Amino acid sequence: MTGVLPWLAGAALVGLPFVYTSPYPLHILVIILIWSFAYTSWSVMGRFGLTSLGHGGFMGVGAYVTALAWNKAGLSPWLGIPLALVAAAVLAAVVAYPCFRFKITGHYFALVTLALSGIVLQVITATRDHTGGSLGYTPERYQGGSSLYALQFTSKTTWYLIALGVWAVGLWIWYRVDRSMLRYALEAIAEDEDAAAATGVHVTAEKLKITVLSAVMTALAGALYCQYQLFISPDTVSGISVSLQMVFAAVVGGIYVAYGPTVGAVITIVLAEVLRISFGTRAVGWDNLVYGILLVIFIVFLPKGILGSLLDLRRPRRPTALPST
């Protein structure tokens, strides 16, 4: 990405809510940005063949720790969110370290992390006296609506700018990882762990770094979602379906390119909204029906995703081999 085009696009994105103030499209944009950030967080590690199905768990931790800290301890989200991020990082390290230490890879890694999202979902449901269980949970409204202290804003424009900023940071992290030694180490690991270890790559440490980074980012997405929607339920921020939703959107958009997960989020959310508006309640289920078919078709025919394949068409790039885990 060179030239003035990215700057122009960035300026247009920042300026958009001041020109165009219709609340519903802005709401959709905020949702798209938050989920784009979550999907980007997943693909930060997913692109190296570390297929985690536990990210729903990290997102749930991010959302629930923030909300519980606010409601129970009166802790401002400015402290609650860091707490949630630390909790997600600890959880990620506790589960991932033994996985990497004992070479749990491929299917096994996916299934162990699947257990993690299952645990988070069950714990939220089981502690229903505190978390509201499957009925969901609402952070208490701050008196007077908007407050920087409570990180609650009634203005959609504010939220749009916050989500845009976080999304941009997500992309920046993606690029930083892309340009780092960590990336080469992880690509080597994805090709062949033993060979990578033999050439001096510290396999466990490198994998752990990227996993904790990805988990922390995902938890931030969860906290942001909680603060924006002011309602969270185990089904929307945690559990296996959320994990699969992340994997799916990232794969459809393309996990080997920076904007892939964003494209995935745009496609999936716009599709769901269009179906919902045109068919109303009769559309229940149709969006996932289309997603499911798309996911299968994409994995069979376009494993690099929509954006990845488009970029390949435009100019032949260096081959990005599928990691053979």
Added chain:
Amino acid sequence: MGIFDIYLLEALINGVLLGGVLALLSLGLNLIFGVIDVVWICYAELIMLGMYGMYFLYSVYHLPLVAAGVVCIAGVAVLGVLLHVVVISPLLGAAPINQLLATGGVLFFLQSAATVMFGVEFKNLGMRLPVLKLSGMFISYSRLLAFGFALVGMVLVYLFLTRTYTGTAIRAISQDRQIMVLMGVDSRRIYLITSALGGGLAGLAACLLVLQYDIHPFVGLSFGPITFLICVLGSLGNFAGGFVAAFVFAEIIALGGLYSDLEWGYVLAFAFFIVMMFIRPQGLMARRS
């Protein structure tokens, strides 16, 4: 103290009964993994469709229960073959993770197809089997029945795998995929038979679960994850390991549920799983390499 012991015994027995069904669930998944080297993430959704099949055949079209069960098993077996032909076989050479994700897509598809076709309302067969009272303990017949049929199903599969030519070929392929093809085994045919068998086991599980649980499009999520964990705990593809792990898990859930809510039983089981992964990363019974 006496009352407490009765409850404990009841929970233990219910755990064993649950274990039988879980063992059946893990057997199908293990069979698919052991032979084709693919994890059907959508396995529980096949069971969900089977349960809907039972509901329509029995409650709407009024087939006798046994006939409905037979049709249901055959139907899900066909679904298993379809899944293999349409989704798995084009991906046989792809990275394992892609196969896993593709079946994840099928999971989304089946869940939402069920939502679109059948709605989100809970359905059940509308029949309540009596409860067996045994010296102060309550054990439901539907669980006993499920346990019994699960055992019979497992014994039949065991006999098929050990006593028939095809079964021997299936076991051979699960031990060495390359050599057996050189020995003249048609791996495509074996894969199709295995998929049908795996689907059939899902169908049988559906017939048994529908006796105890309500049917809704997301019912698969309530026992799908636990099945994967059992298979991993018992080492993916290891039939005996899956069998043992199923009973260990079922007892943890039943006993955990005795002292607290059922969810805590599940939390305990999941936590146990993660701890076991640290201690025995390759599963309870590590597969011969």
